[in-house]
Amino acid sequence: MGTTCHHKKLQAFTLPEIVISLLIMSILFATGFAVYMIVNKQVRSMEEKNSFYTDYFLTKSVLKRDFTRPGLITISEDRKIISIKMPGDDRTSNQPLEIQLDSAYILRAEGDRIDTLKPGATIESIGFMQDTLPLVQFIKMRTIYHQKPFFTYLQKEYSAAEMLSVANNNIQSSE
Numbered sequence: 001m002g003t004t005c006h007h008k009k010l011q012a013f014t015l016p017e018i019v020i021s022l023l024i025m026s027i028l029f030a031t032g033f034a035v036y037m038i039v040n041k042q043v044r045s046m047e048e049k050n051s052f053y054t055d056y057f058l059t060k061s062v063l064k065r066d067f068t069r070p071g072l073i074t075i076s077e078d079r080k081i082i083s084i085k086m087p088g089d090d091r092t093s094n095q096p097l098e099i100q101l102d103s104a105y106i107l108r109a110e111g112d113r114i115d116t117l118k119p120g121a122t123i124e125s126i127g128f129m130q131d132t133l134p135l136v137q138f139i140k141m142r143t144i145y146h147q148k149p150f151f152t153y154l155q156k157e158y159s160a161a162e163m164l165s166v167a168n169n170n171i172q173s174s175e
Contacts, residue, residue: 052119052145059106059117060152063141066097066108067154072162073136079123082139087162103144119143121152129158 013021067073071084085096100107106117121141129135138155 055118056143056145056150059119059121062108062115062117063099063106063152063154066099067156069097070159070162071097072158072165073156074134075123075126075136075139079126082136087165101141119145124151129163135163 066084069084069086071086074083074085075081076083080101082099082101083096084099095109095111098107098109100109101122102120103122104118104120106120108115108117121143124140124142126136126140127138129137135158136156138153141152141154143150143152
């Protein structure tokens with residue numbers, strides 16, 4: 001009995017076909033990874049900008065709200081502390097609302113509560129009510145983001161009673 005050899009043909013890929021398919025897959029993966037990195041960088045940039053603008057507008061709205069409250073606004077000689085003395089405060093009881101400015105952050109102290117607001121700001125210019133009254137009428141603040149300045153304008157309108165109380169205090173202190 002003789003043995004016969006049966007060769008069965010199997011369906012398979014040849015080595016050049018496998019190499020070409022691996023090459024195509026590597027090009028697709030490299031392209032997909034490059035697209036992913038570009039999109040990821042843009043998303044991070046957008047998140048950073050969104051975070052800055054959210055913090056900026058929140059800080060701006062808090063400061064504008066403070067400037068619309070009744071009270072007398074004064075500023076320190078070094079232009080780093082804004083004080084808002086509420087009506088009815090005497091020097092022994094309530095502390096004024098103080099806003100301490102720094103280029104990295106703003107500290108807002110009201111009584112025992114201290115809030116940290118970001119981003120920081122510095123004072124660009126100040127307008128006073130009159131030469132005789134040391135009351136702040138407006139403040140122009142500058143915030144820097146990626147070497148680009150953003151300006152915030154805070155304006156205070158005083159009531160006649162507030163201005164009279166300051167004038168009377170000035171007259172009493174000069175006597």
